[in-house]
Amino acid sequence: MPYRGGMLEVREWRAGDTAGFFRVPGADDDKFSRGVVGLRTGSAQYPGAAVLGVEAAWRSGIGFVRYAGDATAAVLARRPETVTGDPARIRVDAWVIGSGTDGGARDEHETAVLRELLAGDVPVVTDAGALDLAVAAAAPLILTPHAGEFARLCEALSIDAPAPGDHAERELRLRAVAADLGQVVLLKGARTLVADPSGTLLAVSAAPGWLATAGAGDVLAGVLGALVAAHPTAPRAEVAAAAAWLHGHAAAIASGTAQGGAGHPILALDVAEALPAAIGSLLA
Template identity: 65%
Template sequence: MVDVREWSRADTVPFLRVPTADDDKYSRGVVAVRTGSNAYPGAAVLGVEAAWRTGAGFVRFVGEGRAADAVIARRPETVAAADIGSTRVDAWVIGSGTSAAHRSWDEDRALHDILAGTAPVAVDAGALDLAPKATAPLVVTPHAGEFARLRARLGLNAGSSGDRAADAAEVAALLSATVLLKGATTLIAAPDGSVTNVTGAPGWLATAGAGDVLAGMLGALIATNADAPLDEVAAAATWLHGYAAALASGAADGPGHPIVALDVAEAIPAAIEDLLS
């Protein structure tokens, strides 16, 4: 059995950075997002929205087609261009709303370049298959089905051993990366074998697109906490994600009500304000 630490509200607060008079848009964190597709442009919108709402000072979107159009329609302050060029990037978010089976050669090449870089990368959904060959600092964010496929790709038993924490720690060690295994109880495993769990999110958070919001939040907190351990940043993002969902659904004060993923993104500022007050 693996010892598991419980993450708390108090643990989350130090990762919420309040800008000062000396800050500018770059010092507040630059997040580059390569997510979404013509089939799933909404994933890009949700991730970009969440990155802005979590406090990034600059968000750059490098996807194309319908995803780029949808992002700019929703968040016109986003810089959308395929070529990053010399733009500083503090964190990447990739994979949400994409499929490895339909990835073009150009997209594959671009993702490999990102994963061979030095900026930390939040890897979601359709880019998880590339994680085993990455050299950049990583946080991978699979749900249960994606986690089983990732284990199989690593040559491990794809089925659960019954000890999710041990399974997550095993993958984290093999990848030399942080594993954020999503679920009603989300587990965050670091490469050194330590595991943290995050509980308390309302059941209403089990809705399409919630993971895309979490990926954007994670990118923003990585970008604004450059010197912090990635597993702790991932735990903070996960706790804040659940708390924003509780506020959005009314579950913080009662049984709550149904929500959609965009409701969670829009509740992030209020959640941050409450934690900082």
């Protein structure tokens, strides 16, 4: 149900909205019809980010995952189903880039590869170390900054960053950034907000506090890439909100808060492993 957030109408995204993005595969489905997601994530310093994103993509119901980053050994040790390398014959329906990378340490070759993806027509989930390249991108994007990264995006666009704790200002600045970039922006937080260039604002509040743990954003990026790949014609803002809701609900299942109660600590990998149960609850 919409409500007035500051001067903006904000729509709360719920389980029923998310359920429409999932179905039981039919007799005519194959691995390609269920979507192909590619990930260029992780680094020598942060290989776990690649593992978490790939794990989450697989567990979100995608049919095919291709990994093209620098953490191949770690990814294959955890998920041997993953196709690695750069096989040009395999189409990709959506890319995930930037998770577990540092834009300041990126070399010229990697920058060129990422710019080529960002100049194409395949949707790109743009996270962490690739956010600095989003300003000039032509591809359809979903940016996934946390508060600090969002402040840097605002600075790059000459937009005042929101004051900490000012929720109405946060909504206004998010809408301004999405409009200036012409892209969908998902601002992570205890209450995640999604904005598109038209001014639409969606809010997702399904996550327990236990989700505030290292690697959770890498899991979200993998979920988001999988959903974008599986739903190429759906509004990107709605896909982003569905991914955030599923991510939060998986965290609730993993932490034991889905049925109420205080719950318990979790790790990011616990969230990824709970994704099938979260999807199953939507299909029940």
